[in-house]
Amino acid sequence: MSKIRITKQFTFETGHALYGYDGKCRNVHGHSYKLNVTVIGTPISDTDNVKYGMVIDFSDLKKIVNREIVNVFDHATVFNKNTPHVELAKELSDRGHSVLLVDYQPTSEMMVIDFASKIKALLPENIQLHSLRLSETATSYAEWFASDNS
Template structure:
């Protein structure tokens, strides 16, 4: 049976700041992110299976990505937990804002690595995460490929 790639795109709004950066992005600012998630697998051939012909139901992929990434990141502020903005982060959290403190610099490159780990952990073993493409702007993106990370 042939391997088929399935892609679904997601969007979310997230703010971040780059601790120690030497440009404007050291300040808290936001992006309208677009995340393309591509998985690879063989279509189900069992005619008694309601998902016959599918690698994965797009709804199932949507559930995984929304629960692991989108619902957590949308309209949140992501900061390196070592940031000097930590006092601001604590104030925002105590005021009911969603603040995510991470162990890495929240660049698109590091975010896509984090997303790959989260998504992979929830996929059925017969389906593999093939790639992620995270667009920070209309002209700038980071890509993760499983084949580059074996």
Template sequence: MKIRITKKFDFEAGHALYGYDGKCKNLHGHSYKLVVTVIGSPITTPTHVKQGMVIDFGDLKRIVNEQIIQQFDHAMMLNSNTPHIQLLEELKAQGHNVIALPYQPTSENLVADFAKRIKQQLPPEVSLYSVRLHETESSYAEWCADDNE
């Protein structure tokens, strides 16, 4: 029997899309909503402390907090290829949380990166099913395991 477990997370972050031809080329921020779903079989060992669980929600929360939230919350995300790299370095030197990413910080690229980070930390008996990243209330990108295997 396979069961899916889902946990939601919120974080604030800013970004700018280098070379983009619209408003998102400018520095701006979002109230991101991250929805992580894993799948697995509940533990059936009667003496196991986590009997009946696919994964403890607290363990999933710890993984996502360590791999994503602690790093990206209240950060400014920029493509490391931006010509504004000097500005990025100046902001870092002043103590600002600025992340230079090896990709354009779109929702699509972020959700793929987040999925990779989460997958690497899950116990072997639990699989990542999907990751959804809402950039706004009405816009999101979603990574699904079925589409990526």
């Protein structure tokens, strides 16, 4: 049976700041992110299986990505936990804001690496993560491919 790639797109709003950066993005700002998640596998060939013909049910993929990424990052502000932004993060958190402290600079490049790790860990054995594309604007995105990271 042929290997097939399927893709589901997700959207979420996230704020961040890049500490130490030499441009405008050192300031707290936000993006309307679009995350394309592409997995690869063989369609289910068991005609008695309710998911016959599917690589993975889109709703199953949606549950994984929503739980690990969208529900966590949507309307949150992300800061590197090793920067002075932790003081601002504490202030925001104390005021009831959703704040994430991560162990990396919250660029699209580093976020997509983090997302790949989280998604790969929860996919069924017969399904592999093929690629991710994280767009932070209509013209700017970061991509992760399994073939580049094996």
